Amino acid sequence: MIERCLQEEARLREFLKGAQVFRQGDVARAVFYVVDGEVQLCRFGRRGERIIVHRARAGEYFAEASLESKRYHCDAIVMKPARLLEVPAARFRYVLRSDPDFAQRWSALLSRQLQIVRARAERMSLVGAAERVRHYLATAGSGPRLEVELRGSIKDLAAELGLTHETLYRTLARMQKSGEIEREGSRLRRRRASV
Amino acid sequence: MIERCLQEEARLREFLKGAQVFRQGDVARAVFYVVDGEVQLCRFGRRGERIIVHRARAGEYFAEASLESKRYHCDAIVMKPARLLEVPAARFRYVLRSDPDFAQRWSALLSRQLQIVRARAERMSLVGAAERVRHYLATAGSGPRLEVELRGSIKDLAAELGLTHETLYRTLARMQKSGEIEREGSRLRRRRASV
DNA sequence: CGTCGCATTGATATCGCTCAAATCCGGTGG
DNA sequence: CCACCGGATTTGAGCGATATCAATGCGACG
Numbered sequence: 359m360i361e362r363c364l365q366e367e368a369r370l371r372e373f374l375k376g377a378q379v380f381r382q383g384d385v386a387r388a389v390f391y392v393v394d395g396e397v398q399l400c401r402f403g404r405r406g407e408r409i410i411v412h413r414a415r416a417g418e419y420f421a422e423a424s425l426e427s428k429r430y431h432c433d434a435i436v437m438k439p440a441r442l443l444e445v446p447a448a449r450f451r452y453v454l455r456s457d458p459d460f461a462q463r464w465s466a467l468l469s470r471q472l473q474i475v476r477a478r479a480e481r482m483s484l485v486g487a488a489e490r491v492r493h494y495l496a497t498a499g500s501g502p503r504l505e506v507e508l509r510g511s512i513k514d515l516a517a518e519l520g521l522t523h524e525t526l527y528r529t530l531a532r533m534q535k536s537g538e539i540e541r542e543g544s545r546l547r548r549r550r551a552s553v
Numbered sequence: 554m555i556e557r558c559l560q561e562e563a564r565l566r567e568f569l570k571g572a573q574v575f576r577q578g579d580v581a582r583a584v585f586y587v588v589d590g591e592v593q594l595c596r597f598g599r600r601g602e603r604i605i606v607h608r609a610r611a612g613e614y615f616a617e618a619s620l621e622s623k624r625y626h627c628d629a630i631v632m633k634p635a636r637l638l639e640v641p642a643a644r645f646r647y648v649l650r651s652d653p654d655f656a657q658r659w660s661a662l663l664s665r666q667l668q669i670v671r672a673r674a675e676r677m678s679l680v681g682a683a684e685r686v687r688h689y690l691a692t693a694g695s696g697p698r699l700e701v702e703l704r705g706s707i708k709d710l711a712a713e714l715g716l717t718h719e720t721l722y723r724t725l726a727r728m729q730k731s732g733e734i735e736r737e738g739s740r741l742r743r744r745r746a747s748v
Numbered sequence: 749c750g751t752c753g754c755a756t757t758g759a760t761a762t763c764g765c766t767c768a769a770a771t772c773c774g775g776t777g778g
Numbered sequence: 779c780c781a782c783c784g785g786a787t788t789t790g791a792g793c794g795a796t797a798t799c800a801a802t803g804c805g806a807c808g
Contacts (some may be wrong), residue, residue: 401675409675426664454657461656462649468663469621475670476606480596482677483604483715485765487796511754520678525796527756680797682764706786720764722788755804762797772787778780 360391360443363457364450368443373397379434379442386424388444392416395440401432410517413437415509422468425451482520487529490519491539495548505547555586555638558652559645563638574629574637581619583639587611590635596627605712608632610704617663620646677715682724685714686734690743700742 360368368391373379379390379397390397392414399412399420411432414420424430424447454461477497484490494515495504508515516526530546533539540549555563563586568574574585574592585592587609594607594615606627609615619625619642649656672692679685689710690699703710711721725741728734735744 409678411671411675423664423668426661427668431668451657454660455653458650458653458656461653461660462646465649465656465660465663466621468660468667469618472663472667472670473618473622473626475667475674479670479674479677480604480606482674483712485795513754517678522797523755524757524798528796531756680763708786717765718787719766719789723764726788750808752807753805756802758800758802760798760800762795764793764795766791766793768790770788770790773785774783775785776781776783778782 360393361453361460361463363453363460364391364445365443367449367453368445371442371444373436373440373442375436375439377436379436380421380430381433382430384430386421386427386430386447388421388446389419389424389450390414390421390434391419391443391445393441393443395436395442396438397440397442398435398437399432400435410514413510413514419467422471425454478518487519487521487525488533490521491526491529491533494519495539495546499547501547502551503547503549505545508544508546555588556648556655556658558648558655559586559640560638562644562648563640566637566639568631568635568637570631570634572631574631575616575625576628577625579625581616581622581625581642583616583641584614584619584645585609585616585629586614586638586640588636588638590631590637591633592635592637593630593632594627595630603712605709608705608709614662617666620649673713682714682716682720683728683733685716686721686724686728689714690734690741694742696742697746698742698744700740703739703741 370393373395380386382401394416396416397414397420398410399414401409401411412420421430421434454464477493481490481493481497484493495506499506512526512530513523516523519526521529530539530541534541537549540547565588568590575581577596589611591611592609592615593605594609595603595605597603607615616625616629649659672688676685676688676692679688690701694701707721707725708718711718714721716724725734725736729736732744735742
């Protein structure tokens with residue numbers, strides 16, 4: 359749920375699939391909260407490859423950095439029709455200053471984000487597709503078998519892991535055949551319980 | 554400089570090169586501030602490869618996540634003899650709640666960290682060593698020629714870019730020969746001004 | 749029914765990792 | 779002052795993993 363203290367500052371906006379909430383280089387005016395739907399923050403390399411910087415889902419904020427930055431650093435593209443709460447950066451800063459409770463929760467939220475992104479960066483420095491899959495399960499999975507509920511397509515996961523989708527398909531197939539992991543619809547887990 | 558409001562809460566500790574400030578799995582008791590020296594936060598893969606999660610230098614905090622987490626997620630190893638201010642997590646949280654100014658600055662600091670790490674993760678998803686170098690200059694460089702002052706060895710930079718040092722040497726040599734970049738001691742920049 | 753995007757598998761080339769070795773450089777101790 | 783040492787730097791050779799290109803099947807959706 360969005361913080362109550364922000365709610366009255368926010369404007370609700372609806373977007374269709376494919377819409378752009380903002381583009382790289384736009385003046386950073388607002389922080390957003392996803393009521394429902396999904397927004398992808400991405401950049402495009404010189405050859406048009408899409409690099410997913412972040413995926414914001416229901417219940418998450420995005421463009422937090424607009425509090426600290428003059429302009430947006432990436433595109434925000436609506437992947438699933440979404441309703442977003444738009445909180446002007448100035449209002450947000452004001453609430454942040456005036457509500458210590460909220461400030462604390464906000465810090466906590468940023469810290470958690472930081473951990474997740476660091477895990478991702480760490481994962482990308484691993485060599486070998488299988489190692490990345492293992493690391494992904496280890497950091498994003500839950501329970502003794504490190505189960506993960508895939509929220510998007512395998513292609514999306516491939517992007518998250520910094521692999522091409524072909525390589526990921528093959529790697530998953532190999533890991534299944536060797537009995538290391540199981541797939542069950544959109545669930546992915548280790549076959550044997552981990553340490 | 555460390556925040557004045559934290560100073561009286563902190564204990565100054567000195568470490569020799571190679572010392573461990575804490576290890577992965579230790580109970581997360583404190584946030585640290587680097588007065589001088591350098592501390593590397595790293596994990597070790599199963600084959601002993603060192604993965605640098607973060608490098609904290611004079612004027613920076615590290616282990617911010619210990620505010621949100623029961624245990625440390627990585628090792629902290631002193632690379633250059635360091636003096637650290639250790640702020641107990643509880644004290645830190647208290648200051649965070651009671652000093653809105655500080656809370657705001659802390660949020661800003663976390664946001665900036667987040668941006669940097671996101672840039673790093675994005676960089677690692679690029680294919681080709683030269684692309685990574687270009688991206689590094691683009692995100693970490695300053696001025697029209699995207700100049701960067703290298704703070705460590707080329708080996709360190711290689712780790713930051715997720716390449717082996719051999720590959721990075723070769724790539725840099727190639728980029729210099731082709732006239733794309735210049736090296737001047739520990740400075741690295743584009744030869745031609747960027748867009 | 750046609751189209752579009754995802755899933756899957758195949759073939760191939762390339763790039764970066766690995767192992768190896770020579771040089772350089774700063775520091776350290778005799 | 780010199781010998782020595784460890785670590786960084788640099789270059790070489792070869793292999794394997796992954797990106798890339800290509801083709802097909804499949805399901806959703808209009």
